[in-house]
Amino acid sequence: MTIDSVWERMVATIDQLGDSLRWRTLPEKGVALDATAFLDLGFVETKNLKYDPAAFKEAHAAPVEV
Amino acid sequence: MKIESIVENVTINIDGQDVEVPKGINIIEAVKMVGKGKEVPHYCYHPKLTIAGNCRMCMVEMGMPMRDRATGEAVLEEDGTQKIAWMPKPTIGCATNASPGMHILTGSEMVKESRNGVTEFLLINHPLDCPICDQAGECRLQEFSAEHGRGYSRFIEDKNVKPKRTRLGPNVTLDDERCILCSRCVRFSKEVADDDVLGFVDRGTYSTLTCFPGKELSHNYSLNTVDICPVGALTSTDFRFKMRVWFLKRTHSICTESSVGANTEIWSREGKIYRITPRRNDEVNDTWMTDTGRALYKEIESEDRLVHYTIEGVHKASGEAAVAAAELLKSGKIAMVGSAHSSVEEQFFYKAIAERSGAKVSLVSHNGDGDGLLQSEDRTPNLRGALVTGLISELPSENLEALARDINSGAVKTILAVNEDLTELGISKDVLAKAKVIYVGSHANRTSEVANIVLPSLMVFEKDGSFINQSFRIQRFKAAIPGPLGVQPDFTVLEKIAAALAEREGYSDDHRLSMGAHGSDN
Numbered sequence: 001m002t003i004d005s006v007w008e009r010m011v012a013t014i015d016q017l018g019d020s021l022r023w024r025t026l027p028e029k030g031v032a033l034d035a036t037a038f039l040d041l042g043f044v045e046t047k048n049l050k051y052d053p054a055a056f057k058e059a060h061a062a063p064v065e066v
Numbered sequence: 067m068k069i070e071s072i073v074e075n076v077t078i079n080i081d082g083q084d085v086e087v088p089k090g091i092n093i094i095e096a097v098k099m100v101g102k103g104k105e106v107p108h109y110c111y112h113p114k115l116t117i118a119g120n121c122r123m124c125m126v127e128m129g130m131p132m133r134d135r136a137t138g139e140a141v142l143e144e145d146g147t148q149k150i151a152w153m154p155k156p157t158i159g160c161a162t163n164a165s166p167g168m169h170i171l172t173g174s175e176m177v178k179e180s181r182n183g184v185t186e187f188l189l190i191n192h193p194l195d196c197p198i199c200d201q202a203g204e205c206r207l208q209e210f211s212a213e214h215g216r217g218y219s220r221f222i223e224d225k226n227v228k229p230k231r232t233r234l235g236p237n238v239t240l241d242d243e244r245c246i247l248c249s250r251c252v253r254f255s256k257e258v259a260d261d262d263v264l265g266f267v268d269r270g271t272y273s274t275l276t277c278f279p280g281k282e283l284s285h286n287y288s289l290n291t292v293d294i295c296p297v298g299a300l301t302s303t304d305f306r307f308k309m310r311v312w313f314l315k316r317t318h319s320i321c322t323e324s325s326v327g328a329n330t331e332i333w334s335r336e337g338k339i340y341r342i343t344p345r346r347n348d349e350v351n352d353t354w355m356t357d358t359g360r361a362l363y364k365e366i367e368s369e370d371r372l373v374h375y376t377i378e379g380v381h382k383a384s385g386e387a388a389v390a391a392a393e394l395l396k397s398g399k400i401a402m403v404g405s406a407h408s409s410v411e412e413q414f415f416y417k418a419i420a421e422r423s424g425a426k427v428s429l430v431s432h433n434g435d436g437d438g439l440l441q442s443e444d445r446t447p448n449l450r451g452a453l454v455t456g457l458i459s460e461l462p463s464e465n466l467e468a469l470a471r472d473i474n475s476g477a478v479k480t481i482l483a484v485n486e487d488l489t490e491l492g493i494s495k496d497v498l499a500k501a502k503v504i505y506v507g508s509h510a511n512r513t514s515e516v517a518n519i520v521l522p523s524l525m526v527f528e529k530d531g532s533f534i535n536q537s538f539r540i541q542r543f544k545a546a547i548p549g550p551l552g553v554q555p556d557f558t559v560l561e562k563i564a565a566a567l568a569e570r571e572g573y574s575d576d577h578r579l580s581m582g583a584h585g586s587d588n
Contacts, residue, residue: 001558003530006411014414016454016538023411023532023542028318029329029347030541033534038453041461044433044443045325045536050350051442056537 093159111160201298235283251291317546327535332546372522392566406446409531415560422567429462
């Protein structure tokens with residue numbers, strides 16, 4: 001069992017990871033996942049250095065233009 | 067949809083090469099964009115702090131296209147190119163912003179002479195103690211002196227004597243003789259940490275860095291001043307003289323202190339961690355991290371570390387313990403207390419185990435006060451991971467009183483607890499004694515003491531994985547050091563349990579295939 005094989009399974013079942021993400025090729029700065037499914041949850045975090053809950057919610061709730 | 071760039075680019079000429087850079091960027095950053103290792107040496111400039119312009123090391127020659135003052139027409143050279151009006155004196159790159167047509171020389175004779183002069187002045191009173199200086203190996207003064215200095219000293223007078231080993235706060239020790247008065251630490255404390263505690267006293271060569279009267283450098287970001295100190299003036303009281311930095315291996319990791327997920331570097335040698343420093347990520351933590359986050363690695367060598375797989379207190383092999391755990395989980399009436407400290411990969415398998423055992427999953431919140439910077443209210447690194455993997459669909463509760471009621475009523479007979487001490491969360495020891503307990507965790511607690519099966523887990527520094535931070539950014543971390551002898555990566559053991567559970571009769575083939583129910587792939 002390697003982390004690569006775990007990821008093969010994860011991308012097959014977790015929608016937010018898409019098809020192409022893999023642990024070994026994740027960018028060093030990370031990848032922002034689609035959070036729209038969780039926007040209604042009342043997370044406890046308030047505004048900090050790089051996170052503003054209101055702005056985050058607004059940005060992710062906006063309709064996606066195709 | 068085409069997204070237009072909101073940043074306007076301008077073309078400037080750096081050492082004869084036209085480069086397109088964002089308008090307004092300063093020359094130090096513009097030169098970095100040329101690549102090929104090209105750099106304007108600097109001390110006081112820091113990309114995340116205001117410009118001070120006091121070290122004068124980033125001198126460059128700057129010119130603008132010449133225009134006729136009367137007509138505004140471009141003045142041309144004989145070959146038809148636009149004539150460049152060079153400034154008579156060098157200018158500092160940190161405070162000079164790129165504008166269209168600007169010409170920059172970073173290696174002209176005038177520039178070299180300027181850097182040489184600045185370096186000579188900086189070294190006048192700087193002690194010649196590089197062999198015993200803790201900054202050696204990562205000292206910008208040492209590097210730039212070798213690159214831009216004259217190589218010998220003309221200074222025959224006595225050097226200034228300033229305070230040595232001054233305690234600025236609980237984590238930071240100052241050697242004032244080494245300070246080059248760049249003021250990065252002063253600006254950081256004021257601008258980022260919002261604790262205006264440092265300043266300079268006295269004048270000229272007697273200028274000395276110190277704390278304001280009655281104050282000390284005690285905020286939770288104090289060690290960032292050590293990171294950004296370009297010389298060996300500010301040192302980490304914990305790390306100083308422990309290890310030469312060139313012996314240390316650097317591994318990218320993620321801070322687990324809170325849901326911010328600050329990017330970090332683990333500095334280790336021969337299986338031992340010596341320090342943790344921040345790694346730049348402008349989307350997450352800029353170049354900072356908390357002092358408390360840097361100390362988390364000390365739990366590795368804690369005396370209560372779990373290092374053996376046990377069944378009823380007897381040491382067993384990992385596979386045997388996994389099989390026993392799976393058997394216990396097949397008995398029905400299962401509850402799982404998951405953890406937002408587990409990695410995404412581990413949560414993925416906990417989800418599989420919960421599905422296959424029919425376990426009801428709970429998570430407990432670990433909240434504290436946020437500091438508005440890099441310590442968020444949620445003191446776990448991967449709550450979003452638990453949501454994304456589907457381990458939970460609602461936010462964690464504050465305690466496990468509901469689970470205690472289920473145990474008392476007989477609705478729950480077996481508990482799989484991950485990293486949590488259930489006795490601190492509303493389940494008394496007496497109530498806990500009514501259920502079978504499987505404990506997965508890195509450190510012992512009262513729950514592990516009474517657990518029927520204990521599966522030791524690795525700490526974040528000892529394994530590969532990923533976390534999803536407060537902004538739903540998935541970030542990976544890598545193993546910096548090996549874990550305790552015999553302790554397997556958590557997902558290896560969890561996969562064995564999940565696979566064993568899938569073998570039970572009546573489990574759907576669809577689930578078996580998607581979750582790899584046909585055994586591990588090694």
